[in-house]
Amino acid sequence: MNVYEIENLSFRYGPSKAGVLAGIDLSIEKGEFIGITGPTGAGKSTFLKCLNGIIPHFQGGILEGNVLLNHNSIMEKRMIDIAHCVGSVFDDPESQIVSLDVEQELVFALENIGLDQQTMEERVTEALQMTGISHLRHSKTAALSGGQKQRVAIAASLALKPQVLVLDEPTSELDPSGTKAVFEVLNQLNRELGMTIIVATQKTDFLARYASRILIFNQGKIVLEGKPQAVFAQQEMLKCLGVRVPQVAELAYRLQKNVREIPLTVAEGLNYIQRCL
Amino acid sequence: MIEYMPRESPIHRLNPLAKMTWAFAVMILALIFNQIDYLLVILGTVLIVAVLAGIYREMLGVLKGLLMFAVFLVVLQVLFYRQGTVLFFLLPLDYLPVTREALLLGVAMSLRMMTVLLSFVVFLATTQFKDMVVALTDKLKLPYDYVFMFMTALRFVPVFLNEIVKVREAQAARGCQVDGHHPIVKVKAYTQVAVPLVLISLRKAEGLAIAMETRGYGSNQRTYFKEQPITRIDRVVMMAIGLFVVAGVIIRLQGFGMI
């Protein structure tokens, strides 16, 4: 079943502005883990804003084509209805946290949509559990580390029980252990609950490990897409685009151009080289 | 910063409305009397509440801080209030007389200020902000938007303080003097700090607005996770406070409690 169907989507921020998205066609199936990467200014953030309704409901511009969420056009849905289906997480851990403490942050959305207290309690407990931060329930948001703040942000959108999580550079401000914690949570949500994850990031090592499909953006278009093994085998092209290739994949490719299954992780790499030696 | 201090105490358990009533009652009583012994009694009751709330030590700290302010108020009174019995002169040749009335009034003003501020500090220290929001919007029917705006402003205070430090550091590292005493240097230094800060704030504000939007803000069907009911104890407390205020007003109308 397709969660998203995107048909010939183009977007400009104004009539005199250059096009940011230039004709994107894409279907996203339920349960996929989509990783998006590409150079700065390729249109990744704008594309994600079209998926969670910020465009056109919050930011204006000239939009052509269509984005269907569960077969309904996103233009015709209200922001609140989109929020029920799509959870959003952004890059800056500071500005997306609204409340003074974690519990309050999680109930913020639930209070907004008018749930009763019993349901709120259940949803908060569950969302905290899914993101592994139950122990932080009564902490002050200002006292959290960057990685914890981002997990709170994920938990806060999970509380609405969305089908899809859309994340724009959720780890760009985080250190390695924070980044790891965030991606492990995403992986778990995807594996165990079958949640559809769409994440834009420059940290391709993590996409190689967790994504089921990778989209490479350049100049407002998807220029390459496929499974991680297939995408990271196109190294000439990735080099041209300035996309970081996982080191193990780069080594394997240089050792042998037409390797059948390109290794991506250290374990796969060790396996591959030991077989060759 | 005055912050919530978590404790298990009867004061903490009271409904925010009851505590708010109390703080306002203290203010009214402190304002209608200006005789020192009356004011001392009121300040005493505030301290008793602080003891009950288990935050006595912290409040003494606050009181110490306020004392500086209090001394300043006394000095002001002494300098500008010249009526009444002269006790002594500050300068030789009978310059700057200090009167008994000025001293009494000064001390009374200081006590008043300390009592009122301390009662609000006790209120803030024993009441969680989210409970206050519910009390203000759900019980007092203030518009949620304004209360929410106030709450977010509070949430962003530490963020912006942090940003200011970073901006100042960045400018200082480029060899400009951010801490000059010359007025022109100061004005220049302000623009260097203000411009980046405004731009960063705008970006943060946009981020916040988007985050709120994607989480269903403004859908007009709001409920509250923690509704603190107004209990019988709260009602009794509020009634008692009301009676105290009425009694205070009557005593004052009888002519007591004024110098």
Place this chain on the structure above:
Amino acid sequence: MKAHSVIKVEDLVYSYGDHRVLKNVNLTVHAGEFVAIIGENGAGKSTLTRHFNGLLKPLSGRVVVGGEETKHCKVSQLARHVGYVFQNPDHQLFHNTVEKEVAFGVKNLGLSTQTIQDRVAEALQAVGLDEYRDSYPYDLSKGQRQRVALAAVLAMRPEVIVLDEPTTGQDYREMMQIMEMIQVLNQKGHTIIFITHDMALVAEFAKRVIVLCEGKILQDDSVEAVFTCPDFLKQSFLELPSITQLGNGLSHPEISAPFLTVDEAYNTLKPLLGGEAID
């Protein structure tokens, strides 16, 4: 002959309130070095480097920069010796053109107008932004803004350049551009000290690594030496670059030194695999 020392830190202790962030740090940086400072968030990396240009003054111990103790120097004085590029360039940009932004720091040095112009032009060229001299800084990408900040520091011609996570939030191309620029600056004689979380960049560019953990120096050695002791890194919650992990995982008599870059791994493995690899 060993180069002269540009920064000397002796028994440095620093606290934020009750929290002791630096506990007895000792280190010397010599002219021309290329040093990476690594460690978890909260390990004290930025607190340490903020002592190099006097933004922070030691609680106890000494920091000597260019022969003078920082305790007695103003930040504006030290700025001539130590340039500091912050993690977020937006904290410093407040002019309406790139050129003015870069000129701002130099103007504080009291040079002639001609010299200022020359230095600004040179700095913009060094970071590859000469064609953007009249642009509004906020119209540039994050990576370009970071380069404006670097140019602003360069124009002041400091002996030492400190960079606090210079590549955060940038794409790979921008990241490599800035690192290559720093490398060129190092070859021209600037001493470089940079903080990063990106171990692959450390392996590729730095010559010396300082590992900080909970306010102490856990290790201070060449990149090769540090990256062959994975235990130390584990203690400081860091992970080696995957290519180094791969090399350390291979047990083969021909592989002795750790792989720091993909190039090194390739050059070592290629002959071992012979002309035809099996798949």
